[in-house]
Amino acid sequence: MKLTTEQIDCINQTLIAKGLNFDDLKVEVLDHIATEIEEKMQNANCTFDVAFKEVLEKWEPEFKPSFSGFIGFTNPRIMTVKCHKIVKRQFLTAIVTSTLLTLVFLLFVRNSSLGLFLADIQVTLRLLVLLEFGLVAVAWILIWRSKHQTTYGYLMKKKSAGIMIFLLMMGIGLFPVKINHPDVKIAFVSVCAAMAYIVITGIYLKLAYKHFEFVKKISLVKP
Amino acid sequence: MKNSQLYKGSLNTIIMKLLEENGKMYGYEITQKVKAITAGELNITEGALYPALHKLEAEGILDVEIEKVDNRMRKYYKLTEAGEKETINRLSELEDFIRNMQSLVNPKPSLEF
Structure with a gap:
């Protein structure tokens, strides 16, 4: 079950809203989330919204604002690391x-x-x-x-x-x-x-x- | 990850070994491969996988390729030339580690009279 362009864009906009606006990170995070959602929809026979909500919940710790003294700015954790x-x-x-x-x-x-x-x-x-x-x-x-x-x-x-x-x-x-x-x-x-x-x-x-x-x-x- | 502290130091080597065997892989594929090989015993979380991949890339051990898949882009990781050599070293170290741990955990009885 492949996601539509609109569903991919929905994931993309969510990532941007969470501060993940940098393509080198966004490409792989979006793809990982999308692939997980596709698998969930296939195996658990659930809708995109339900699968997206579950997968996003798992990823939330990676989007949590995180500060590093070496960088000097706050960003989503995955980016800060x-x-x-x-x-x-x-x-x-x-x-x-x-x-x-x-x-x-x-x-x-x-x-x-x-x-x-x-x-x-x-x-x-x-x-x-x-x-x-x-x-x-x-x-x-x-x-x-x-x-x-x-x-x-x-x-x-x-x-x-x-x-x-x-x-x-x-x-x-x-x-x-x-x-x-x-x-x-x-x-x-x-x-x-x-x-x-x-x-x-x-x-x-x-x-x-x-x-x-x-x-x-x-x-x-x-x- | 189950018993995460035990696996923590080996994650980079696990990733390098998989890429040596499979050429290029993307993040989700790596987690699923590890899960399949260990029959679900080892689940690599996103919080562990991506920092490890990024660190290996920063060290010059991995390189990336971008390809279009379905209606999105996919980032593949693969070993560089230096990465292939380093993989051999790290696997050798890991094998020594496993052997030594086995000796410590299951010491062979000595036959002394």
């Missing part, structure tokens, strides 16, 4: 990577012959930051205009909005990276902060890439 895992993994990656890069800079660049090229290194870092700023700005606009919403696009827009100001300020030299500061603690914090912003921005660009990757997959499906 997915986003939390993505952001937590990225946060840990950013900390480890930026710390390692900072140590490389301080051990091999500072007080070495490479220190002679410090001005060039700082210009390169600023150009890299400006490039990232440009890419994030373009990705932001493209995701905002996108026909589809995904959890990746949602996270990218929410999390990168705050970082863009700092990227611009770093890029135009308002926050110089003090690699050769006499106090090694200040040098460490300065370089680590810069590395963290660069790495985190790279992660947000990866989120944008995953958004476009999913949109491409869904767009290839003939209507």
